[in-house]
Amino acid sequence: MNEAAIHTILSRLLLGGSLPGGTKLGEHRLAEIFGVSRERIRKVLHRLGHERLLEIVKNRGAFTIEPDLREGRVVYEARRILESGMVAHLADHLTEAQIARLREHVDAEADALRRGDQPTWLKLSAQFHFLLAEMIGNPIVQRQAHELIGRTIMLVKRYETTLGSACGCEEHRLIFKALAGRERGRAVKAMSSHLSLVETRLRPIVCDDAGPSLEALLEEAIAAFRAERGEGASPRHEAPAAPTPR
Amino acid sequence: MNEAAIHTILSRLLLGGSLPGGTKLGEHRLAEIFGVSRERIRKVLHRLGHERLLEIVKNRGAFTIEPDLREGRVVYEARRILESGMVAHLADHLTEAQIARLREHVDAEADALRRGDQPTWLKLSAQFHFLLAEMIGNPIVQRQAHELIGRTIMLVKRYETTLGSACGCEEHRLIFKALAGRERGRAVKAMSSHLSLVETRLRPIVCDDAGPSLEALLEEAIAAFRAERGEGASPRHEAPAAPTPR
DNA sequence: GGCGTCAAATTTGTGCACAATCGCCATCTG
DNA sequence: CAGATGGCGATTGTGCACAAATTTGACGCC
Numbered sequence: 001m002n003e004a005a006i007h008t009i010l011s012r013l014l015l016g017g018s019l020p021g022g023t024k025l026g027e028h029r030l031a032e033i034f035g036v037s038r039e040r041i042r043k044v045l046h047r048l049g050h051e052r053l054l055e056i057v058k059n060r061g062a063f064t065i066e067p068d069l070r071e072g073r074v075v076y077e078a079r080r081i082l083e084s085g086m087v088a089h090l091a092d093h094l095t096e097a098q099i100a101r102l103r104e105h106v107d108a109e110a111d112a113l114r115r116g117d118q119p120t121w122l123k124l125s126a127q128f129h130f131l132l133a134e135m136i137g138n139p140i141v142q143r144q145a146h147e148l149i150g151r152t153i154m155l156v157k158r159y160e161t162t163l164g165s166a167c168g169c170e171e172h173r174l175i176f177k178a179l180a181g182r183e184r185g186r187a188v189k190a191m192s193s194h195l196s197l198v199e200t201r202l203r204p205i206v207c208d209d210a211g212p213s214l215e216a217l218l219e220e221a222i223a224a225f226r227a228e229r230g231e232g233a234s235p236r237h238e239a240p241a242a243p244t245p246r
Numbered sequence: 247m248n249e250a251a252i253h254t255i256l257s258r259l260l261l262g263g264s265l266p267g268g269t270k271l272g273e274h275r276l277a278e279i280f281g282v283s284r285e286r287i288r289k290v291l292h293r294l295g296h297e298r299l300l301e302i303v304k305n306r307g308a309f310t311i312e313p314d315l316r317e318g319r320v321v322y323e324a325r326r327i328l329e330s331g332m333v334a335h336l337a338d339h340l341t342e343a344q345i346a347r348l349r350e351h352v353d354a355e356a357d358a359l360r361r362g363d364q365p366t367w368l369k370l371s372a373q374f375h376f377l378l379a380e381m382i383g384n385p386i387v388q389r390q391a392h393e394l395i396g397r398t399i400m401l402v403k404r405y406e407t408t409l410g411s412a413c414g415c416e417e418h419r420l421i422f423k424a425l426a427g428r429e430r431g432r433a434v435k436a437m438s439s440h441l442s443l444v445e446t447r448l449r450p451i452v453c454d455d456a457g458p459s460l461e462a463l464l465e466e467a468i469a470a471f472r473a474e475r476g477e478g479a480s481p482r483h484e485a486p487a488a489p490t491p492r
Numbered sequence: 493g494g495c496g497t498c499a500a501a502t503t504t505g506t507g508c509a510c511a512a513t514c515g516c517c518a519t520c521t522g
Numbered sequence: 523c524a525g526a527t528g529g530c531g532a533t534t535g536t537g538c539a540c541a542a543a544t545t546t547g548a549c550g551c552c
Contacts, residue, residue, distance in 0.1 A: 027534070037507055042534085050296055059513045059534055077335075078386040085331030088434070089323075140324040144390050185431070188334070273504070283537060288504085305504055305543050 001034050005225065007044050013221045014053045014064060015150050017157030021066030025054065033218050051147070069202060072155045076199040079148050080192050086132055086141065087175065087191045091184035098135050099180045105131055106176045113169050121169075126153055128172050152198075159202040171197065247280050251471065253290045259467045260299045260310060261396050263403030267312030271300065297393070315448060318401045322445040325394050326438050332378055332387065333421065333437045337430035344381050345426045351377055352422045359415050367415075372399055374418050398444075405448040417443065 013019065025045060031038040049056035055063045065071075094102075105128060112121040126149060133145035171194040178187035259265065271291065277284040295302035301309045311317075340348075351374060358367040372395060379391035417440040424433035 026532095028532095038534095039506065039508090047296065050293065060515090061534065074384055074386055077382075077384050078390075081331035081335050081382070081384070081387055082328055082390070083331070084334055085327035085329070088330055089327050136323075136327070138320055138323050138327070140320055140394070141327055144324075144328070148386070272502095274502090284504095285536065285538090306545095307504065 001036055003040055003044060006034055006036070006040070007047060009218070009221050009225050010044060010048060011051075011053060012225075013217060014048070015153055015157075016221075017154045018217055019064055021064055021158075023064045025062045025064070027061070030218075034222075052151070067151070067155050067158060069159070072159070072199065072202055075148060075151050075155065076195055079152065080195045082141075082145060082148060083129065083132070083191050083195065084188045086136060086145065087179060087187040088184050089136060090132060091179055091182050091187045094135065094179060094182070102131065102135075102176050102179065106173050109169050109172060125169075125172070155202060156198075247282055249286055249290060252280055252282070252286070253293060255467050255471050256290060256294060257297075257299060258471075260294070261399055262467075263400045265310055267310055267404075269310045271308040271310070273307070298397070313397070313401050313404060315405070318405070318445065318448055321394060321397050321401065322441055325398065326441045328387075328391060328394060329375065329378070329437050329441065330434045332382060332391065333425060333433040334430050335382060336378060337425055337428050337433045340381065340425060340428070348377065348381075348422050348425065352419050355415055355418060371415075371418070401448060402444075 010025075027038050027041050027045065030041045030045075034041065045054060045062045046056060048054040049062060053065070055065050057063065105124065109121060109124045109128065112118075112124055129145065129149050133142045133149075136142065171190070175187060175190040175194060178190050256271075273284050273287050273291065276287045276291075280287065291300060291308045292302060294300040295308060299311070301311050303309065351370065355367060355370045355374065358364075358370055375391065375395050379388045379395075382388065417436070421433060421436040421440060424436050
């Protein structure tokens with residue numbers, strides 16, 4: 001197993017929000033699951049810590065962060081600041097092709113929502129913001145936006161109120177319209193209030209799922225990763241270990 | 247020597263821009279200079295790589311980045327986007343005390359400039375932006391701004407045109423005035439054009455100084471660091487090595 | 493004389509073993 | 523009986539040695 005692959009898998013698992021906050025990710029345990037040495041896991045863990053997806057405590061180990069709602073407030077405020085700047089820039093620099101692309105996306109969102117296809121809509125909804133960041137064409141901004149949106153997804157996955165996600169589509173269209181009309185002020189306002197609205201939809205539901213074990217979740221994530229890249233199973237180290245004998 | 251200390255020293259050295267781009271930072275060499283094991287240096291180096299202050303090439307080592315002017319363009323664009331969002335936020339949220347603090351700072355800048363104290367002015371000038379980021383009270387935004395401003399400093403130190411730095415003070419005052427008057431639009435505009443102006447002052451001067459050796463620069467940086475924290479010399483590992491015998 | 497190839501040397505990457513540290517639990521004492 | 527303290531188990535941190543990879547220099551060939 002590649003180091004980059006392990007990083008990707010763990011990132012997705014953490015961003016997915018399926019494991020409760022404060023879960024400990026032991027080096028030895030992960031090393032066994034992935035079938036690699038402890039040092040490799042260690043490196044990935046520290047990297048994730050630096051990316052703020054994990055909390056590294058000296059001499060204690062790596063723990064999933066417990067995304068407070070306080071933390072949520074900070075993240076959303078940061079997003080309002082950054083993405084306001086982003087749409088202000090975009091309002092002045094968007095090409096016609098990009099506007100068309102955005103219209104397409106917003107239409108797809110509306111379509112998914114109309115069809116009641118919530119998973120697709122949820123994905124598209126996040127992708128809208130990724131798309132905006134991408135259109136700036138600035139790798140730094142894109143990375144910063146990526147990080148913030150990722151943390152938002154973690155929050156939403158944990159604290160989402162199901163009814164809330166059904167009413168946020170028109171807000172994206174509002175932002176799009178302002179951008180298409182190159183109305184900078186209105187675009188900024190639309191983005192800002194959109195993010196504020198999304199934030200208010202978070203509910204302090206403490207979902208102590210404590211459901212599937214870390215092993216099970218990881219197996220699933222690894223399988224999904226393998227399925228995605230190269231449908232064929234990677235032949236190396238086909239560990240004959242019993243499936244989570246513990 | 248602490249690991250955090252090494253990180254701080256190297257950060258400052260890199261941000262200082264005193265060593266030419268593409269300089270190789272060998273692990274063994276640094277380990278000897280700092281008097282620690284190679285693994286500790288290694289960890290710090292990789293961390294700096296993740297912070298984009300170094301470029302880590304697999305199996306090749308760590309190199310100081312060569313800040314293109316293209317790269318400069320990207321950084322300044324990112325700053326325009328982020329700091330526009332910042333001042334928009336600040337215009338709505340600044341307290342009277344913060345406004346007073348800003349006025350104080352701008353006055354200090356003007357004073358340093360009037361006295362012809364360029365080093366102080368240069369420092370204050372960068373600090374103005376740090377101050378704005380700090381006043382948001384959002385650790386995420388602060389970190390992002392910190393990173394961008396740091397990279398800017400690297401650029402300015404390398405490509406600065408001496409005459410250019412003498413004419414940027416009123417721009418800060420303009421931003422301040424707009425903020426004090428809570429005129430969001432004007433503040434955004436002032437910040438945006440200020441950053442654009444600073445960017446235009448960069449000149450493609452390829453300063454191949456190649457002057458002092460890495461060892462000399464590091465010794466200096468370490469000494470400065472020691473002088474700053476705890477005036478007393480740390481007694482451990484007082485290496486009697488000859489001063490850069492190479 | 494230029495160029496390709498090969499080998500030595502230097503430098504980074506990785507696994508392993510040991511040391512340091514932390515949390516927990518039993519025990520001791522006031 | 524409550525609180526403190528010391529030992530114990532587990533987990534992370536660190537140095538060391540070896541392996542892999544790249545650069546550099548020289549040699550021979552065209």
